[in-house]
Amino acid sequence: MRLRAALLATSLLAATPFAAKATTITGPYVDIGGGYNLTQTQHGHFADTEDGPGREKLGHRHGWTGFGAFGWGFGNGLRAEIEGDYNWSEIYSKTRGDKGSDRSYGGFINVLYDIDLKRLFNIDVPVTPFVGVGAGYLWQNAHDVTVGNNAARSLSGTKGGFAYQGIVGAAYDIPGVPGLQMTTEYRMIGQPSSFTMGNYTASGPEGTGHASFDHRFNHQFIVGVRYAFNNAPPPPPPAPAVVPPAPTAARTYLVFFDWDGAALTGRSREIVAEAAQASTHVQTTRIEVNGYTDNTAAHPGPRGEKYNLGLSMRRADSVKAELIRDGVPANAIDIHGYGEAHPLVPTGPDTREPQNRRVEIILH
Structure with a gap:
């Protein structure tokens, strides 16, 4: 339900009409944004039971995300950028006893494409959608995260690994401020399976051990602003050729x-x-x-x-x-x-x- 509600909110915001069509970026730009971060439930593998490895779910609730990026637009819709990210997520499950929070931070290299609806499809609307993909590295940090009811495990530690993301969004010009745009976007960040969160200690007969988790997915719904430095207005169209009137026949x-x-x-x-x-x-x-x-x-x-x-x-x-x-x-x-x-x-x-x-x- 939370995922569907967030998707609906982002779709409605993207559909809101604005006064001017977003422009295709040429040259350098900066981009910042933040919003809601939803992490899917994960499954952890713990080597602490007397009978062998144990398994526990790790439940996440609410979270937030923020990023900053510097990029370059090539004038034909393509853009490339370097991005830094910070994500925070609350860990909570009343039925399983999960509590605490974890965070991740790192960076991505992204390649994006702005879709010029007017040029490609002759659709004259005040919005420029964009799509993109990115690859990078994220460090995951947990401090005193409690997992499970019975043999409660306390997780702490930091571990890094490969991450990737997909991006879908839209940009709108802010009237009266050349180069400044508002953006709305959805991102899905993935980190491969067997991602190691850190070491842990466990209560009861179990002791300390090593924990790893399956594939981690973050769904993010973001609002941001973007500023392009090369924002000079396009040159005016050439003046129409003046055709001299045909000479009038003598009367x-x-x-x-x-x-x-x-x-x-x-x-x-x-x-x-x-x-x-x-x-x-x-x-x-x-x-x-x-x-x-x-x-x-x-x-x-x-x-x-x-x-x-x-x-x-x-x-x-x-x-x-x-x-x-x-x-x-x-x-x-x-x-x-x-x-x-x-x-x-x-x-x-x-x-x-x-x-x-x-x-x-x-x-x-």
């Missing part, structure tokens, strides 16, 4: 004419074709074609202004006809003739100015 085109002429040149036809093509790529509701002349005329005097009005219309008609040949619907084109009005380049009277002899194609 006004100029077609120039020879003096007193309304015929299109080769270059003029190219400009008209560009305007026709542009009208299919930009939003166009109508096309305005305006004809102009300079302030000279083949017939000077008042007749000259009237003549130039007609000449500007003939020029506009030439451009309109070319637009229609280039695929522009006739009903989309409006033409006007303005004669000498609205010169592109202001001049004195009776001046031949090539830029004023023009037609403007305006896309609306």
Whole structure:
């Protein structure tokens, strides 16, 4: 029951939501923690009875554990660390008369792996689980531990031996403190069979002797904090490439004419074709074609202004006809003739100015 309750408490704590996703460690870090230590009942072998070796159970009740570690994260989820441990356990059994306490201390070398749920499984939760294994050496110490009712045995002594452990846990970032994380974990520590606890003395006809115990298992439920020194925030993502807007097609085109002429040149036809093509790529509701002349005329005097009005219309008609040949619907084109009005380049009277002899194609 105690083991199931401790497992449930650790699971609930690991499931508690936090504000930020735990980070994968790169570089050095330190880790400390402590919590509940539950040691399974052991069986002892005693060489003190007149009829041969005796056997007794060694009952454990409550205990606690603490550890400190220094490690290195490789940035890909893998970590390696050196750890120091101290464990204490109460020995008590009313039915068997066990009482006292024992403790163990030593160290492990651990290899762990942080599971990045977002990267591996696209699960976006604020927790990074981790698993690990370790191997090391623990010294077991007992002082005046009483075992058994009848031929009560008093154990004392210190003995060391190989130990191993498995680790399952989770880490959470502490908001506002870069590099600082909270951890919760379960550990199972094992020490091989025939582990020698120490010498003992026995009451009654039995005397002193040598005691050994079978495989020892510690179940530990731990809360801790971990600090990573290389906690600079990741570089910001590169700024998105700025794609320049596509050049806007011109909406006004100029077609120039020879003096007193309304015929299109080769270059003029190219400009008209560009305007026709542009009208299919930009939003166009109508096309305005305006004809102009300079302030000279083949017939000077008042007749000259009237003549130039007609000449500007003939020029506009030439451009309109070319637009229609280039695929522009006739009903989309409006033409006007303005004669000498609205010169592109202001001049004195009776001046031949090539830029004023023009037609403007305006896309609306």
